Amino acid sequence: MLRLTVQSMAAWLLLTAAAAARADELPPEEAWNAHVQATYVWQRKPSFPAPYSGPASLLPQRETGYSFSATAAFGVRPWTGAELYFDPEVVQGKAFSGLHGLGGMSNGEQQKTSGPNPTLYRARLFLRHTWDLGGDRQAVESDMNQLAGSVAGRRLVLTAGNMAVSDIFDNNTYAHDARSEFLNWALLAHGAWDFAADARGYSWGAALEYIDGPWALRGGRFLMPAESNGLALDKRIFRHFGDQLELERATTLLDQPGKLRLLVFRDRARMGGFRDALSMAGADVPDVAQVRRERSKTGIGIGAEQALGQDAGLFARASRNDGESETYAFAEIERSLSAGIMLHGGAWGREADTLGVALVRNGLSAAHRAYLAAGGVGAFIGDGRLAYRPESIAEAYYKMPLGWRTELTLDVQHIANPGYNRARGPVDVGSLRLHFHY
Template sequence: MRTQAEKSYSFSGTLFFGYRVAPGTELYFNPEVVQSSPMSNLTGLGGMLNSEQQKSSGASPTFYRARLFLRQTWNLGGDTTRQASQANQLAGDLSARRVVLTAGNYAVSDIFDGNAFAHDGRTQFLNWSLLTHGAYDYAADTRGYTWGAALEYYDDDWVYRFGRYLMPRASNGQQLDTRIFRHFGDQAEIEHSHTLAGQPGKLRLMVFRNRMVSGSFRDALAAAGGGAPEVADVRKEQSKYGAGINAEQNLAQDIGMFLRASWNDGKTETYSFTEVERSVTLGLSMNGQRWLRADDVLGIAGIRNGLSKAHRDYLAAGGTGVFIGDGRLNYRPEDIIEAYYNVRLSKATTLGFDVQKIFHPAYNADRGPLIVFGGRLHAEF
């Protein structure tokens, strides 16, 4: 991050189209536009400030296809519930036992690592580490989307998921590698819904494995010959493993809390998401009914991000990554506190106020702290 004060913005808009091709078969299409100007050219942090800037753009609007996918549902029996119509979800009846196949172009996080209180940068927390697991280096192009398929089995309170997706051809690249049986991102997740003290909650356990051509931090250090190491010089076939635990729990009708903890092996360069290899997040979300603003929402969360020993040694020796690297490193975990308040202006619009305080940005004890204030106008029709 630069030492002087900075300004940043993002604008994004998405259209959601859905069509029922046949009973149980649905087709969805989302064109999208993005325009943004990030702080410090989107460098200097592990937990980036604005998850909408993950979609990468520039000062001119960029139009593209965000999603084009097919969803097939096979109802197998059990209690039936009525599903309301919303974005990328057509109204219909769903049975408690069912199989769902989602195939095509979409974001991995559309299916995996959901959370009612921290999963949407347009309406909830802004920081990338609160969008999903910080250490979840999930398959995606530079806009956060990919191609692939996920199979889900719903059995009353349990859900089992598995998905395979295309990885980018290069680290944080836009072009995807279509050799899905050679280079891929696999993930599996188990989800359980429960009731605790009369309040609903969910617990999710996820593991992932990526296979791609990438550079190892230890290989780069060995090849440096006393100079600054460079992972791009030692790229070869590699695998990355990781896991995450995700919990959400209502404490009362108007208050919910969430917890995420994630880890990846940290042996190779960040490939699709951000430079985090250990992450813990904890937060609360509360609507405003206690102060007679029931449609307002207050959220507060804490983040602790960390790096593997190999990655720390690489940065300390002068190596750099896509987002971080000072030429040296006085390592400390990166700690972030974020709070937001959404004011409901109308049925369709909210005005949000956000503040983030970052300690040891980019894991460097010689930097920070820094404070970032933000505003957000959101409309959906």
């Protein structure tokens, strides 16, 4: 009896000591925080061969473009388990060719409504509530839209309000943020995921996540634009909406962390169909705007990421949508494959530097190809006629610190068959990016 008592006491002391050690490793809980970021991207493309151009082509002459964004992010805990965030943002910029001519646009910071005059607006205003369901505590570091503290390994999280859908879904570690990683639109998220967003990339809605150790299941519904790629949102969320469901599994390979993700989505809105436009046009030029009606668009995306030690990581994505109706909120892409690698500079004595290299192959459905070949114009592409070939993109960037919380990135993109047209291009885009964050 005494022996059991001593063993029990020893076990209790060990567990208590281990719990205390884990608690010491967790950051203190923030009651509030404030962060800021500013990003400037300058781009240049030389002239490139193009025997003809159409109303939505990438212009073949030399062009320069730029974008600037500045964001403040404020967070506060209004009650236990809750976090409230507010992000005012200002943007300005000038896009290549009026933001036309590419499936994978070259600057993920370039919004559809940006212009040479600074525009201030609310980017995010959302509430996050977390219900702890047990399990070991996990550290959460202070960041934009993230209060420092800890969360349970098993939890339920509800996020509701004004945000970007990609804040929650398809959150790839190596290819997700144009302010610090790859620039091309097709590397920010699944290229064929026509996710609900206004012309600035934000929406209103809610998402619920259940996280249990290595597993995560999340679903959400968000407002669609009132018009294709427009700024105003359609508030009839039970009639027109963007739904997505994602299953995520954390993995371990050779003692290194990784993740697998499966995403499915369904959009519902008044959209124009490519086949309807072709049937209605006859011998004339088809126009999806003339055949808009209630439609659904469905799609799927599969993603993976894998660390290769502390200084390297790989990622890959594959996505497609049904390709029957016009692009409504994101990129003019219906089939997409992408893969890449990220390397930190420790291998060459520059620990704070980062090198990223990625390849993308974007494609269109048969119906969309026929529509463009007949002279149709989409939200972003339309050369008047189409000699179809998938659009291929190679992007590489090198990021280095300049000083206090400021980074300089050199980026180059080689784009073959711009706008899916083998008769035009290739085109090369060089970029400089300055990014400050605090």
